[in-house]
Amino acid sequence: MSSTRPVPWVSPLLCLAVLVGGGYYALVDDGPSLRLAGFSALLLVLIGLDFLERHIPAPALLLVQVALYIAVNTLDDSGISRALIVLVPFTAYFTFGPRTAIVLGTGCVAALPLLFTLNIPNWQTNAERVSDVVMFALGVVLAITMAAVAVREREARVRLEATLREVETLSAAQERNRLAREIHDSLGHHLTAIAVQLEKATAFADLDPASARNAVGSARWSADRALTEVRHSVRALGRRPFRLTDTLTELIDHLNDDRLTISLDVTGDEDGRPLTPLHALYRAAQEALTNACRHSGATNVRLSLSYDESGASLTVTDDGRGFDLREGFGLRGMRERIEVLDGHFDLASTPAGTTISIRVPW
Template identity: 70%
Template sequence: MATTRPVPWVPPLLCLAVLLGGVYYALVDAGPSLRTAGFAACVLVVMGVDALDRRVPAPALLAVRTALYAAVNALDASGVARVLFVLIPFTAYFAFGRRAAVALGAGCVAAIVAAYTLWVPDWQVRAAYISDLVMFALGIVLAVTMAAVAVREREARVRLERTMREVRDLSAADERNRLAREIHDSLGHHLTAIGIQLEKAAAFAELDPAASRSAVSDARWSADRALTEVRRSVRALGPDRFRLTGALTDLIARLNDDRLAVTLEVVGDEGERPQAALTAVYRAAQEALTNACRHSGATRIKLSLSYEDSGASLVVTDDGRGFDMREGFGIRGMRERIGRLGGRFELASASTGTTVSVTVPW
């Protein structure tokens, strides 16, 4: 257990009380003396030793404290210095633990009993000494209890700080993953589309200038769309609402050409649905279309979007040659995004085509 005390003010405050009480009693009773000066000096030394708490090994510090407390009591004419012995189990609790503190507390009480027995005749029948012993034992109990409470409070604070750090680390990791998914699902899709359109433009530059110009126009549209999505992400709390049906319609219009036919079938009314759910469905559609265009060699892609009271569902099918079912970052990101909303993501791929099914609750 650490030797650093969470309540370092207790020993010096108690020493100060003993110093003032003992000096006052000595001055009132017999006036200034060398004994009183020695008493005050010993108390000040005790306070100085407490300041060395972190730099002295705990066993040695305990022995030094005990010897100093005994010296202070020998020079004290008032008897108030006995209270210093309650600091032995109090400080020992932080250095050695509960059992050692209880044992030392019991030893202090036994030492007081032994001292009374040796030097105070018939103390067992004298109310003043019995009262002093009871109060001293009560002080030992309170000191150990205070130390226990302080240790538990410190441990609770350490656990809370550790938990807060873990929460911050998890939040940071979640945010990094979220940003990675956003970049992949939005910018990644549009950059892929730009690459495809520019390849088309280069291939048709001489054979079909009109088709080449159209491909360049589509690439420019994808670039503008990517910039629009970046701006929308920046002002995520802004007044503009994301419309899923319109976004899918625009996306499909730019993909349709003489080599690829993409259709959209919509059932139900979009209405004022949660933006997170609509965005998740749109990202899933983007990823499915990107994979179909890049990997499957599909000539026909069909999107079936359905708005229901319980949520939205999207099914994307293509007639491509399928692909390896091992999940890359894009598919894993889709699955995680849908899963975070409590939805369901399903993927089936064969040589006759691929089907992606997404369901997101409201």
């Protein structure tokens, strides 16, 4: 059933229960009759109205339903159909809000004692009638409470869906930023290395053909490495286990030449450490080495890597000419990558060199 109400099944289910209970009572008491036929027909009309809810203005629908509830009660000798009256504040809650529902609910509860007073002398001394009033009042309270819970649940679901859409948007933006950093830190690093090696090959082509050939070989290695890392990124960073110390050693071996000496000191053991902080340190080292090769004019770069029980630390120091500490995309991406892990990133640069200190927790 298509409905604008959070719980569209309540009204038809209650009507069906009244139809079964009241019909059974009438058959046992009087047998088939026109009164029973009218009683049943009106309840079926009420059930049908719920299916037409979207096509009838809400105020008009409520007025029609109230009129039918009264008519059903008139034809019902069992008193079971009084339960339908609780649908008045229940339905009004969704259409007009909680205040109107409470007012109508109070009116319905007050109407039953008045009806008993007009039709049943001394009903106040009849325990069954007093119980009817109490149970009816309790039913109205429960109906309003159920409507309130249903409305709040629907509002919470709407807020949740909006939040999920916002999270999806933010996740997409975060993923774009991650990919941008990944391309810069990985592919950008290797392209820089290729450019440096090819520049070296050009410079030494006539003076030292052997060094030029080595530089071309290093450029070719960097190109292969870039292609491999692109494939690994597509395959969720590859399938083989990642070891930071081994990967840094391999990177340094291919960047070292007669103009730049890179050394690595390692303390502690990385075995069993989580991958994400180690990968972040590798990207940071890549960016630092790329900057040292491309911009700093350094002749010596020293990497100090240490592992302990609480995290890992990386310090990269070069003897280049330094810079003015304005962070480009690479350094900003490096800082953001570390801060996402609740790590610490510190950068210091003077005309005598640059030092980058990084700490990431496990």
